[in-house]
Amino acid sequence: MARKTTLSVDAIELPALDGEMLTSHQNVAAAVLASHSDERDLVNQLLGQAQMAESFSKFSLTVSTSKLAYVKESKLYRALAGKKSADGQPFSGTWDEFCSLLGRSRQQVDEDIANLRTLGEEALESMSRMGIGYREMRQYRRLPEDAQAALIEVAKTGDKDAFVDLAEEIIAKHTKEKAELAQRLDEVNADYDAQGEVMAKKTKELDSTKQELEKHRKRIHAATPDEVIKELRTEVVALQFEVEAKILGELREGFSKIAEHSAAHGQDHRGYLADLLKQLETTLGTVRSEFHLPESQASAPVWLNTAEA
Template identity: 65%
Template sequence: MARTKIPAAEAFELPELNGEMLTANQNVMATIQSSHSEERDLVNQMLGQIQMSRAISKFTDVVSLQKLKNIKETKMYRALSGQKGFDREGNEIADVGTFDGFCRALGTSASKVDEDLKNLDVFGEEALQQLAQIGAGYRDLRKYRRLPEGEQAALIEVAKAGDKDAFLDLAEEIISRHAKEKTELTQRLDEVNADYEAQGEVMAKRSGELDQTKMELEKARKRIQSATPDDVIKDLRSEVVALSFEIESKVMGALREGFTQMAEHASETGQDHREFQADLIRQLETTLATVRSEFHLPASLVNSAPVWMKTEEA
């Protein structure tokens, strides 16, 4: 059986390469690799310098802190991404290219470095060195950071003199005063909050009473709307009678008791208070006469018993 003849594939042209562009891309990649390598070498170099500095000095080394601050802000530690390392105890660090891993490679921790950088930001290089020389520890520096700037400056001035005892005395005095002021402010704040709570309770009570009054008024309004004229006037008369009884009880009770005490005082001292008392009675009579005149009420009743005391009006 004869083989089938396979047709030859058509020839196609390869795209022409741009030599200049290819060369430029190769140069860029070489530059990036070189830059990355240089940055990584720089971080490694700084890592070694910081490790050496911290091995020599047990306390904060400001030069090292400045380098650490720059590394953290620029994130240069990422140039070591993917590299493993070991901490001072020989424990493996999975990635030195993180800030935590970088700090562990230095023999410290990220939280410790952050604490150092806070002190550097608050006190500055010179002051931090002076405080370190005077023997101020981390706990002390944390307390000093909370002080106002003026009191911080006073401590630094004493630290410059190098007198540790004078520095400690001043620090204790300032911190004690600051704590006392803080306690007083807290107490005042508690008192203000207590006042607000009391006012809130009063307002809540008043609001409740107001709501209750509104509800009662609404009930009364609906009752009046649905009531007959006889029911309405009966309710109104009951309310007016209650007010009349209240006024009469005030006159015959509290007012009369006051007049009695004034009479006793007049008897003991010989002073005459009757004119003053008469003026009060006259004022009450004038007030009642005004109401009588306004509503054109008769001056006297024909019947002996008041209308509101009759059985049919009850």
């Protein structure tokens, strides 16, 4: 029977492998990686064990992955630097090279390590036996911690049906929540865009108003006293006309509706309406008093005078 050897790494005992299982390519790789240092010896033995397809498949997933994680974290793969491959190409001592010597991609090994760290040895081993693939495990790693914890506990029981049912339920719920969050985000962005448009419009209007005021200010500074007073009187007449139009239009219409309601229901609201008019008269009297204005003797509105027109 062939002689067997073992190697201990941080209390992890690496299973011994039969030399008869080495392929010619693996023998060449093992010879190339022969080292004079402890670190290189360690990497060589790890490679010799993990590189063999048959015995690699006999390792449990968590044991083999924990060994690879140790090599990566300890950067033992750097011991390959300076060695040459079977075709004479020198090694740089990178993690990618180490993974390629195992016949695996760096991405695949990193996925195994990430699964081990996230899911734990027991749950990962159980999921592996259930036939759970990389894509599903990648989904599980993206779930919230409480959902991961629930899946891990069910995975430890080894009940594949219960695990699959729970996984589908959690993923469906997580997908729905993500969709709702995305929708709310879209709504917030839409509101933000709408507010931006409103602000842009108001800013444009404000700039336009500022420009008009600046033009008006320049005209006032350059105008003669007669031209200034004429423009000011024109503005005041326009305001007076607007107020009068409100009174004779909207206010009068409101009074008419109240009068119709009074006639229809036998109620008298004339006192209420009189108080409203009294308030307007008081307001106008206050303005008259403030500017010491005499009673006007004009028989027609001032804005109908030829001079004002």
